[in-house]
Amino acid sequence: MENYRDLPLELFEKAEVNLDEKEHIAKPSLTAFQDGWIRLKKNKAAVVSLFILILIFLFAVFGPIFSSYDYAKTDYHHTFQLPSREHIFGTDQFGRDQFARIWYGTRISLLIAFAAACLDIFVGVTYGAVSALAGGKVDAVMQRIIEILVGIPSLIIIILLMMVMPAGIGTIIIAMSITGWVNMARLVRAQILKLKSQEFVLAARILGTNSRKIILKHLIPNTMGVIVINTMFTIPSAIFTEAFLSFIGIGLSEPRASLGVLINNGYQVLHNFPHLLIYPAIVIVLIMVCFSILGDGLRDALDPRMRK
Amino acid sequence: MGKYILKRILYLFITLLIIITATFFLMKRLPGTPFDSERFSQMPPQQQKQLLEKYGLDQPVSVQYLKYLNNLIHGDLGVSFFYTGRTVKDVIFGRIWPSVLIGLQAVLLGLAVGLTLGIIAAWKHNSGIDYFTMILAVLGVSVPNFVVAALLQYYVGLKWGILPVAFWGTWAHSVLPSIALSFGATAMFARFIRTEMLDVLEQDYIITARAKGLNQFQVLMAHAVRNSIIPVVTILGPIVVNLLTGSLAVESIFSVPGIGSLFVESIKSNDYATIMGLTIFYSAFYILVVMIVDILYSVIDPRIRIQGNKDE
Numbered sequence: 071m072e073n074y075r076d077l078p079l080e081l082f083e084k085a086e087v088n089l090d091e092k093e094h095i096a097k098p099s100l101t102a103f104q105d106g107w108i109r110l111k112k113n114k115a116a117v118v119s120l121f122i123l124i125l126i127f128l129f130a131v132f133g134p135i136f137s138s139y140d141y142a143k144t145d146y147h148h149t150f151q152l153p154s155r156e157h158i159f160g161t162d163q164f165g166r167d168q169f170a171r172i173w174y175g176t177r178i179s180l181l182i183a184f185a186a187a188c189l190d191i192f193v194g195v196t197y198g199a200v201s202a203l204a205g206g207k208v209d210a211v212m213q214r215i216i217e218i219l220v221g222i223p224s225l226i227i228i229i230l231l232m233m234v235m236p237a238g239i240g241t242i243i244i245a246m247s248i249t250g251w252v253n254m255a256r257l258v259r260a261q262i263l264k265l266k267s268q269e270f271v272l273a274a275r276i277l278g279t280n281s282r283k284i285i286l287k288h289l290i291p292n293t294m295g296v297i298v299i300n301t302m303f304t305i306p307s308a309i310f311t312e313a314f315l316s317f318i319g320i321g322l323s324e325p326r327a328s329l330g331v332l333i334n335n336g337y338q339v340l341h342n343f344p345h346l347l348i349y350p351a352i353v354i355v356l357i358m359v360c361f362s363i364l365g366d367g368l369r370d371a372l373d374p375r376m377r378k
Numbered sequence: 379m380g381k382y383i384l385k386r387i388l389y390l391f392i393t394l395l396i397i398i399t400a401t402f403f404l405m406k407r408l409p410g411t412p413f414d415s416e417r418f419s420q421m422p423p424q425q426q427k428q429l430l431e432k433y434g435l436d437q438p439v440s441v442q443y444l445k446y447l448n449n450l451i452h453g454d455l456g457v458s459f460f461y462t463g464r465t466v467k468d469v470i471f472g473r474i475w476p477s478v479l480i481g482l483q484a485v486l487l488g489l490a491v492g493l494t495l496g497i498i499a500a501w502k503h504n505s506g507i508d509y510f511t512m513i514l515a516v517l518g519v520s521v522p523n524f525v526v527a528a529l530l531q532y533y534v535g536l537k538w539g540i541l542p543v544a545f546w547g548t549w550a551h552s553v554l555p556s557i558a559l560s561f562g563a564t565a566m567f568a569r570f571i572r573t574e575m576l577d578v579l580e581q582d583y584i585i586t587a588r589a590k591g592l593n594q595f596q597v598l599m600a601h602a603v604r605n606s607i608i609p610v611v612t613i614l615g616p617i618v619v620n621l622l623t624g625s626l627a628v629e630s631i632f633s634v635p636g637i638g639s640l641f642v643e644s645i646k647s648n649d650y651a652t653i654m655g656l657t658i659f660y661s662a663f664y665i666l667v668v669m670i671v672d673i674l675y676s677v678i679d680p681r682i683r684i685q686g687n688k689d690e
Contacts, residue, residue: 217389218389218392218393218396221389221390221393221664221665221668222393222396222397222661223619223622223660223661223664223665225619225622225623226657226660226661227397227400229645230400230401230404230405230653230657231404233404233645233653234404234405234407306520310522313522313524314522314524314623314626314627317522317524317627318626318627318630318642318645319642319645319646320645333522333524333525333528337524337528337631340528340531340532341532341536344532347525347528347529351521351522351525351529354522354525355517355520355521355522355525358519358520358521358522359516359517359520362516362519362520363516
């Protein structure tokens with residue numbers, strides 16, 4: 071190894087400092103979501119889950135249309151058929167085509183879950199944002215209310231509401247949303263409180279940005295990650311709650327189908343015809359597993375603290 | 379600390395009062411009477427009046443509410459409409475033990491299996507057992523417990539005939555319901571302790587422990603496991619919710635005469651005194667557990683306490 075001090079000075083050349091080059095951003099600037107998407111794509115399990123979910127979603131939307139059978143049409147000559155070419159998933163005790171019923175049921179279950187998630191987002195984000203932005207006494211009162219609501223075991227309240235209100239899809243959605251938004255409100259409040267005290271918000275304020283713009287351009291976009299991740303966990307839990315309610319007999323009722331109703335139906339005849347329980351069970355498990363993996367993947371991709 | 383506990387106890391009572399009030403007025407809005415509607419409408423008016431009087435249903439709702447609150451304070455949950463002549467308290471306590479047994483067994487099983495799997499998974503990170511644990515953890519929170527229960531009943535009970543299919547009698551009857559109920563808890567414990575352990579294993583004091591020449595087992599037991607097991611206390615709240623919810627379906631499936639199946643039965647028979655009693659019972663139990671967990675955690679981990687005080 072040669073000592074650089076021994077080298078003749080002529081060999082050195084002064085580097086040019088280009089002031090414009092110094093500030094040049096080589097990579098195209100990405101929004102938080104593009105950035106997250108790139109990282110999510112590297113997570114194989116999450117991508118596969120997303121793909122399966124899209125597939126199930128498409129089946130739920132178009133499956134009943136393509137099936138030549140109606141989900142509620144009974145056929146007493148062909149009850150309890152095993153899976154065959156005629157009926158891909160067999161038929162139930164009233165001869166209803168199980169293929170049509172499963173996708174119709176998936177559609178209803180997903181509809182309920184998405185509607186409940188939307189209500190949660192709407193109420194939770196509004197409540198959390200108002201609480202964090204108002205601060206002071208308003209925040210204190212709103213937080214006391216939340217602390218009390220958190221203590222209430224939600225399923226018990228949902229069951230009570232289901233009994234009192236007329237049975238139907240709307241009732242399930244409302245019952246689940248009455249307690250469901252609390253978690254979202256807490257997360258959004260915590261996130262906005264954290265953002266509020268950060269330097270970039272202070273910088274925006276010093277530059278004279280008005281409050282409205284700070285909320286719309288800085289606080290809300292930076293809260294989106296938390297909202298999306300939480301929603302990924304709300305949807306499967308809503309699907310589970312609906313299935314649970316239908317299983318214990320206070321959710322939707324025949325001839326309407328949801329995954330819970332189908333599982334309940336299948337359970338009644340499990341002894342002789344296990345396929346009637348197993349197919350809807352597989353669909354619900356697939357949905358739950360995929361949402362769970364996708365939620366984890368999204369959290370890793372969108373949550374900067376997880377970056378390594 | 380004393381102030382914190384007092385605050386929590388105050389919240390406990392406010393929450394309970396809200397639940398009781400909500401339950402009471404919701405139940406009042408239920409369609410129909412709690413009595414067998416056909417027989418009730420056939421009764422002569424005088425007998426109807428007598429029956430309503432007996433249960434205090436002829437008085438204005440506000441009076442009934444205050445009376446109910448007053449009775450509650452004295453530990454009286456009212457009289458069951460379905461199990462004639464028995465008080466709700468008797469009905470609940472008559473059926474509580476199967477639920478307690480199954481619940482406890484499920485928690486212990488979940489703790490034993492979940493913690494063992496989670497610890498080994500973290501210790502042998504990215505190995506076969508790690509992947510197995512992760513798959514189990516995802517399945518455990520994704521497969522609804524009534525599906526697990528139904529499948530266990532079908533295969534283990536019916537097809538292979540190893541264990542009793544349903545009903546209650548010997549200890550063997552409690553095995554399948556306990557396993558079905560523990561499934562979710564096992565997954566939650568395993569997943570939680572694995573994440574916690576992976577975090578702890580990266581800490582400097584683990585390197586120190588290794589550097590000073592402790593053998594692998596000592597590092598694992600004395601340093602890694604001891605430090606990662608404390609936060610497990612925090613997930614006891616969600617675990618209790620999981621078990622309470624699960625018990626409703628699992629007990630119904632296995633015909634266990636516990637309070638979970640009692641709740642489902644009383645919903646189906648519109649026995650609203652029992653529904654109210656159980657709602658209050660479940661809520662009180664849940665709130666109490668969450669409170670104890672929070673207090674316990676702040677005792678174990680002083681950092682939580684300091685943060686809590688900063689909040690004030």
